[in-house]
Amino acid sequence: MRNVADFLLRNWPLKLGAAVLATVLYGGVVLSETTRTWSPQVPIEIINPPRDAAVLTALRPVTRIEYRAPIDVASRLTSGSFRAFVDLSGVRPEVGGEPVSVPVQLESVDDGVQITDYGPKTVDVQVDPVVTRELTVRVDSGQIPEGLDVGPAQADPPTVALRGASTRIASVTTATARVAVDASALNVDQEVDVVPLDGAGTLVTGVDVTPPRVRVRIEVARQISTATLPVAPQLSGEIDQGYQLGHVTVEPLTVVVSGEAPAVEQLSSVPTAPIELGGRTGTIELAVELAPPPEVTVNGSESVKITLEIVPAPGSRTYETGLTLVGARPDLTYALSTPSVLVKLAGTVPVLDAIDASEVGALVDVTGLGPGRRELAVRVDAPAGVEVGAVAPETIIVDIVALPQEPSLPLPTDSPSPSP
16 A cells, blocks of 8 residues: 555656646547537528529528537637538429429538537428519509690500519519609600509519610690691602502501690691602502601501502593495495594503504494485494594595496397409
């Protein structure tokens, strides 16, 4: 026993110091391996999202992390020391589908940190297909100042394309362009943003609008008058020789215009831009711009469809032509009361211009007629494409006389021979 006591008491200060040092070192190791709790706000990233799909859920962040780390490592941790994410590669987007639960993965960017637990471990995610929808732009001019009248708002372009998650697109009721009408009665002519709104007039986020801005025009005046007026085609130029203007049709026949009352009240019709007629023939269909006065606006389409018919003009020509006898006999002579007649032909000018006078002939038929005075009709055969309008005179007097026959000579007779 004495030997044991001597051993324990020998160099006891050194042994005591070693024991204290060992205790301190052991405590540091144990303390460094103790599980710690961190309460940061680590946002959750989305990786591998489905193609042509949108995530509708706002993911809540990781708010609790339990970990082990040496003291020096733990002392320098921040929210950026961790990365949280969800992998959506296995999620299938469905229109109006229910949220699906996906696991949250958490990583430490420092190798000295061992994550033991965290929360949340899962999050609910709603993934919606991305769709496109076209809407007509609705112009919201707000409260109109008292004493002003405004014409119909016109947006250019009149429609926009909306693209986004199908649920969000379905909730959009209007693509609205907001403008303000000034009390000074100045016309509105400006580019404004187009915003997608739901039925309550609230902005629907996450929807792309193409184009994002449109040009809005509104006629503003202290008194606005509206009228329905006929369209008046404005024809210019000379129609080619031998042709004339036939039917002219307009579609639509009338248009609605608006503007300040004095300007509208002076109009009896809405003119078109000039339509050149020279060099045109046949049936022509044209889209022609309307040309109202500058202070008057056409509501709706600013062009009309006009159909023109440029047809050959009717005319007549008078020809003097000699008479030809039909059926004359060689043993008779024929005396005509006139050697020629006037023939009037009617038809279109281009056809009449192409007729040669030698093609016009007048005939008198004396077939089978013997000597005597006859009143006979004059017959005219008209060339193709024209009609006989008149013949002057329509009848002539023909005196038919038989040719005199040559007298026959007497035959010689035999006389008695004189006697010797």
